[in-house]
Amino acid sequence: MTGNSLDQHLQRYAQRTTGMRASAIRALFSVANRPEVVSLAGGMPFLNSLPLEALAVDAAQLVGEEGLVALQYGSGQGILRLREQICQVMSLEGIDAHPDDVVVTVGSQMALDLTTRIFIDPGEVILAEAPSYVGALSTFSSYQASVVHVAMDDGGLIPEALVAAIAAVQASGRRIKLLYTIPNYHNPAGVTMAAERRPVVAQICRDAGILVLEDNPYGLLGFDDKVHRALRADDADNVIYLGSFSKTFAPGLRVGWVLAPHAVREKLVLANEAATLNPPVFNQMMISRYLETYDWQSQIKAYQHTYAERRDTMLAALQQMMPAGTTWTHPTGGFYVWVTLPEGFDTAAMLPRAVTNRIAYVPGNAFYADGLGSRQMRLSFCFPTPERIVEGVRRLSDVIDAELDVMRTFGAHSPRPVGGPRSPSNDTL
Amino acid sequence: MTGNSLDQHLQRYAQRTTGMRASAIRALFSVANRPEVVSLAGGMPFLNSLPLEALAVDAAQLVGEEGLVALQYGSGQGILRLREQICQVMSLEGIDAHPDDVVVTVGSQMALDLTTRIFIDPGEVILAEAPSYVGALSTFSSYQASVVHVAMDDGGLIPEALVAAIAAVQASGRRIKLLYTIPNYHNPAGVTMAAERRPVVAQICRDAGILVLEDNPYGLLGFDDKVHRALRADDADNVIYLGSFSKTFAPGLRVGWVLAPHAVREKLVLANEAATLNPPVFNQMMISRYLETYDWQSQIKAYQHTYAERRDTMLAALQQMMPAGTTWTHPTGGFYVWVTLPEGFDTAAMLPRAVTNRIAYVPGNAFYADGLGSRQMRLSFCFPTPERIVEGVRRLSDVIDAELDVMRTFGAHSPRPVGGPRSPSNDTL
Numbered sequence: 001m002t003g004n005s006l007d008q009h010l011q012r013y014a015q016r017t018t019g020m021r022a023s024a025i026r027a028l029f030s031v032a033n034r035p036e037v038v039s040l041a042g043g044m045p046f047l048n049s050l051p052l053e054a055l056a057v058d059a060a061q062l063v064g065e066e067g068l069v070a071l072q073y074g075s076g077q078g079i080l081r082l083r084e085q086i087c088q089v090m091s092l093e094g095i096d097a098h099p100d101d102v103v104v105t106v107g108s109q110m111a112l113d114l115t116t117r118i119f120i121d122p123g124e125v126i127l128a129e130a131p132s133y134v135g136a137l138s139t140f141s142s143y144q145a146s147v148v149h150v151a152m153d154d155g156g157l158i159p160e161a162l163v164a165a166i167a168a169v170q171a172s173g174r175r176i177k178l179l180y181t182i183p184n185y186h187n188p189a190g191v192t193m194a195a196e197r198r199p200v201v202a203q204i205c206r207d208a209g210i211l212v213l214e215d216n217p218y219g220l221l222g223f224d225d226k227v228h229r230a231l232r233a234d235d236a237d238n239v240i241y242l243g244s245f246s247k248t249f250a251p252g253l254r255v256g257w258v259l260a261p262h263a264v265r266e267k268l269v270l271a272n273e274a275a276t277l278n279p280p281v282f283n284q285m286m287i288s289r290y291l292e293t294y295d296w297q298s299q300i301k302a303y304q305h306t307y308a309e310r311r312d313t314m315l316a317a318l319q320q321m322m323p324a325g326t327t328w329t330h331p332t333g334g335f336y337v338w339v340t341l342p343e344g345f346d347t348a349a350m351l352p353r354a355v356t357n358r359i360a361y362v363p364g365n366a367f368y369a370d371g372l373g374s375r376q377m378r379l380s381f382c383f384p385t386p387e388r389i390v391e392g393v394r395r396l397s398d399v400i401d402a403e404l405d406v407m408r409t410f411g412a413h414s415p416r417p418v419g420g421p422r423s424p425s426n427d428t429l
Numbered sequence: 430m431t432g433n434s435l436d437q438h439l440q441r442y443a444q445r446t447t448g449m450r451a452s453a454i455r456a457l458f459s460v461a462n463r464p465e466v467v468s469l470a471g472g473m474p475f476l477n478s479l480p481l482e483a484l485a486v487d488a489a490q491l492v493g494e495e496g497l498v499a500l501q502y503g504s505g506q507g508i509l510r511l512r513e514q515i516c517q518v519m520s521l522e523g524i525d526a527h528p529d530d531v532v533v534t535v536g537s538q539m540a541l542d543l544t545t546r547i548f549i550d551p552g553e554v555i556l557a558e559a560p561s562y563v564g565a566l567s568t569f570s571s572y573q574a575s576v577v578h579v580a581m582d583d584g585g586l587i588p589e590a591l592v593a594a595i596a597a598v599q600a601s602g603r604r605i606k607l608l609y610t611i612p613n614y615h616n617p618a619g620v621t622m623a624a625e626r627r628p629v630v631a632q633i634c635r636d637a638g639i640l641v642l643e644d645n646p647y648g649l650l651g652f653d654d655k656v657h658r659a660l661r662a663d664d665a666d667n668v669i670y671l672g673s674f675s676k677t678f679a680p681g682l683r684v685g686w687v688l689a690p691h692a693v694r695e696k697l698v699l700a701n702e703a704a705t706l707n708p709p710v711f712n713q714m715m716i717s718r719y720l721e722t723y724d725w726q727s728q729i730k731a732y733q734h735t736y737a738e739r740r741d742t743m744l745a746a747l748q749q750m751m752p753a754g755t756t757w758t759h760p761t762g763g764f765y766v767w768v769t770l771p772e773g774f775d776t777a778a779m780l781p782r783a784v785t786n787r788i789a790y791v792p793g794n795a796f797y798a799d800g801l802g803s804r805q806m807r808l809s810f811c812f813p814t815p816e817r818i819v820e821g822v823r824r825l826s827d828v829i830d831a832e833l834d835v836m837r838t839f840g841a842h843s844p845r846p847v848g849g850p851r852s853p854s855n856d857t858l
Contacts, residue, residue, distance in 0.1 A: 007692030008666065012606060012640065017547045020699040047497050056493030064485030068476050071681035106535050106683075109706045117571070118446045135706060142546070142703040177441060211441065237437065252500035254535075254709040263436030270449040274571040275542045275704070276535045277564060280683040280712055 015122070016144050038392035040379040041360040043187065043335050045247050049302045051294065058289050062282065074281035076273035078104025078257070082288040086257050089291070090243065093219055094233030097259050103268045104279050108217060108244035108256030112136055114271040115213060115240055115258060116143045119177050125169050126213075128180040129157055131338070131367030131376070133187045133215065136180055140369075146174065147369035154329070156193030157181055159200045166208050178213045179205050184228050185218040185334025188367050188378035192228060192332060202235045217244040217256075220300050222333035223308035237261055245287055247335075248300050253283040307335065310381040310389055317393035323400060328379075335382040338364075340375055341400065344407050347377045350399065359395035444551070445573050467821035469808040470789040472616065472764050474676050478731045480723065487718050491711065503710035505702035507533025507686070511717040515686050518720070519672065522648055523662030526688050532697045533708050537646060537673040537685030541565055543700040544642060544669055544687060545572045548606050554598050555642075557609040558586055560767070560796030560805070562616045562644065565609055569798075575603065576798035583758070585622030586610055588629045595637050607642045608634050613657050614647040614763025617796050617807035621657060621761060631664045646673040646685075649729050651762035652737035666690055674716055676764070677729050682712040736764065739810040739818055746822035752829060757808075764811040767793075769804055770829065773836050776806045779828065788824035 062070050077083070083099035090097055105111040112135070120126065122144035128136065130149030140147050148169055151161040162179070169176050181201070183193040193201070205212050214231045222228070232241040244256040260268055272279070290296060314337055318328055325342030339361075341347065348363040364376025379396075381389055491499050506512070512528035519526055534540040541564070549555065551573035557565065559578030569576050577598055580590040591608070598605050610630070612622035622630070634641050643660045651657070661670040673685040689697055701708070719725060743766055747757055754771035768790075770776065777792040793805025808825075810818055 009640070009690065009693050012548060013696065014546070014548055014550045014553075016550075017696055017700075020547075020696060020703065022699060042502075044502050047500055050496065050500065052496040053493050055496065056489040056491075059492045060485040060489035062485075063488045064482050067479065067481040067484065069681075071476055071479065071679035073471075073473055073675075073680045106705045106709070110704060113704045117443070118449075119441060119443055121443045121445075124443075135703075138699075138703040142700060211438070246502075250500035251502045252498075252710040254705060254707075261438065264438055267442065267446055267449060270451060270567075271446075271571060274449065274564075274567040275539060276683060277538045278683075280535070280709060281681040283709055283712070 016142055020138070020142055037355065037358045037360050038384060038388050038395060039360040040381070040384065040389070040392050040396070041362050042383060043380055044383045045251060045303070045335075046306055046383050047250055049299070049306065050250060051299075054294075055290070058293065059286060062285055062289060066285065070282040070285050072281060074278045074284070076278045077269045078102070078279055079281065079284045079288065082284045082291075083257075085288055085291045086243065090230070090232075090241070090259065092227050093216070093230040095230050095241070095259070096233070097236075101259055101262055101265050103258050103260070103265055103272055104284055105256050105258060105272060106276060106279050107246060107251070107254040108215065108242045108258070109135055109139070110272075110275070110279075111242045111256050111258035112139045112215070114268050114275065115178075115242075115260075116140055116145065117271050118264070118267045119211070120145045123174070125174050125176040126178045126180055127162070127165055127169075127176060127210070128369075129182065129186065129189065131188055131364065131373055132180065132369075133182060134362070134366045136215070137367070137369050140180075149368060149370060149372070152186070152189055152191060154191055155197060156183060156186065156191050157197065157201055159197055159204060162201060162204055166204070166210070176208065176210050178211050180213045180215065181231075182215045182218075183231060184216055185221060185331055185336075187218070187334065188336050188362065188364075189338045190329040190331035190334065190336045191338075195229065198229070198231050199234060202231050202239065206235070206238050212239040213242065214239050215242045217242075217247050218334035220248050221304055221307060221335075223304055223311065224332055232259065240264065248303070249287065249290060249296070253280075253286060255279065255283050255287050304333075307333075307382055310384070310386055311337075313386040313389045314379065314381040314393065317390045321393055321397035323397070323404060326400075335380050337379045337381065339377050339379055341377070343375065345375045345400075345403065347374060350403060353402070354396065354399045357395050357399050359392050359399065361396065445571055449567070449571055466784065466787045466789050467813060467817050467824060468789040469810070469813065469818070469821050469825070470791050471812060472809055473812045474680060474732070474764075475735055475812050476679055478728070478735065479679060480728075483723075484719070487722065488715060491714055491718065495714065499711040499714050501710060503707040503713070505707045506698045507531070507708055508710065508713045508717065511713045511720075512686075514717055514720045515672065519659070519661075519670070519688065521656050522645070522659040524659050524670070524688070525662070526665075530688055530691055530694050532687050532689070532694055532701055533713055534685050534687060534701060535705060535708050536675060536680070536683040537644065537671045537687070538564055538568070539701075539704070539708075540671045540685050540687035541568045541644070543697050543704065544607075544671075544689075545569055545574065546700050547693070547696045548640070549574045552603070554603050554605040555607045555609055556591070556594055556598075556605060556639070557798075558611065558615065558618065560617055560793065560802055561609065561798075562611060563791070563795045565644070566796070566798050569609075577605075578797060578799060578801070579608075581615070581618055581620060583620055584626060585612060585615065585620050586626065586630055588626055588633060591630060591633055595633070595639070605637065605639050607640050609642045609644065610660075611644045611647075612660060613645055614650060614760055614765075616647070616763065617765050617791065618767045619758040619760035619763065619765045620767075624658065627658070627660050628663060631660050631667065635664070635667050641668040642671065643668050644671045646671075646676050647763035649677050650733055650736060650764075652733055652740065653761055661688065669693065677732070678716065678719060678725070682709075682715060684708065684712050684716050733762075736762075736811055739813070739815055740766075742815040742818045743808065743810040743822065746819045750822055750826035752826070752833060755829075764809050766808045766810065768806050768808055770806070772804065774804045774829075774832065776803060779832060782831070783825065783828045786824050786828045788821050788828065790825065
């Protein structure tokens, strides 16, 4: 956000406010709502397979029979029954946790906010994958953290790059507080941290006195019947784990959680109270009832099936239509494919032309705190139908082809650095 | 929160975290839940008059027919229809606002948090009434604000005291960013800012370059068919207004809002997104439907009637049972009576004995950032039935009488300073 001379309050803002910028997510939510645009931008889950009629009965019972509790103030930590169920959900990833160490939050975004709030003083460093989740970068920025990216490849975060980044930051005299990582079906990169790297990454952080912030919204949405073991499963003292029902159930209730070492959990509850008093009680009871009453693991399988089909469709369309020199990742779960265009492209500059051609994506630089990612873009396969995905990739390839024509005629933009996973190339698909 | 030597993360917290303390609110939520205790502590609204069966039908329709929207991600500013309705609600208080300047938040607590976040750098001063809302003090503290209290009397904030406080803080070289005020049926003081003082207070703040943060959760809960004109109604540029459905409808959905000058509103949306992505969509649609479908002003009248009766009961019981030298305020709306005990009392020290006697209140010092209020307490008349209120005041008077006996025998605690409104005394009731 640049200074607005019409804002008479400009001299009054806190220093942290200068770091708040309009997020690519917000701008693209509005684009995505125009029906003529095929949006491969937003990360909205496809909710059509939810048992809405049955859930309607649940909602009615909750209000009608338990309304005096569901509509009342509640606990700043969240209701106990839900925290117990959250521990059951996390046990699928090898986590053995106590409900007392879980704090329910307004989506896992709020958990990100509270964790940043209690740990980060202005200027302190958070390590994050290159690229990283745009919403986390916004939160970190709003607390004046300094984000240092660490390279990934198809096996996720590269331990050697992590060691090098830690050394470089420490040599500069700055303090590193957290490593923020999305180990499974990464947003936006679409890659997963290899099993053998996980204990190595955890050990590197322990040795360096850096807490691991493990963000795992997509962990149960793998396409190969496999659930990856959480970093938290093998390190209860040095990992803070963030979870969410937004992708495995639905985001509109905004229920997420944080699992933290006990003393940290205490601080998180205080911060949660200062921020919201308590997360909405009705919403927690609704999720709790859903987990109690439904075969929620079958619902997750339905989501997996839907998203796997769409992933296949997107990868096939990319293979068929993208020009030579374009590469992309091959996610085994989650919502996203990370695409790298040939040299000379600038995906942020191209976006208005893409939207004119009724196709939207998120430009790569949104996922970097340091301006990298200009040749890259995130494509989501979660929400649009397979037909729309094919049509979207077709429109995108038209836009790219037109750019290529212009570049052949007038020359390319000057080359820029590229970050994040780029292999395998499409000819090795 | 004192340092915990068992917390291996103690050296890792941000500086702001040292200012986070377990709030009196939280401790008392758990006390209030024990049925044998008469709690005059919590500020829980009495929800029994809500049309729960009809609301159950609404909730079912919302999930069953609009679930794909209600359970999906939404806008960081909140849904437009609700923002329009919020403007209608505020018009009752003389406010003429545009829906584009409203931001929906997770309760007005989140609006407090976001406003503090965008304006306050560590060490900057927020002026607040003496006493002030404990939840606001927690939020301010979590952003390392320095709170300076300004005296009140039965007519609310005293303009001369405000001028003096501003001069004193400015003389000390510190910067004042906000005046935080609850003009109507103050929490905890139970007083209302006199109509003739409102423009004076607003003008003083404008002249001093201080934004007014007007917190008005109880404004529509007056007992005399009167709605006080909001400070915001006469000053759109220098007042940020906070509103809530927690008291006029129900708190369990956590829906509040902030109305701000346009440029500030933009920053608040960015901060809202960094904190939660968006407030829960289902909850917003539920409130919107309620405002659309129900005679919500009649529901508010039902609340007014309930609370007025309980206020009468509490004041009569205090008059009948409190020892000489005890004074209290006479609220014309809202939830709270502010009681000042005779010299020598320490309400925080007395609380464990009160709870043993199955009566709970909030000690006065919870409502001060500076340790005042030791002879005072907040009593809530909103939740307990009239019978329980009488029983509660009886138990409280027993506890106080026992303390008096001890004091007569062994001498009083050393006298401490007292803050906040103390008149009229009970003999002028």
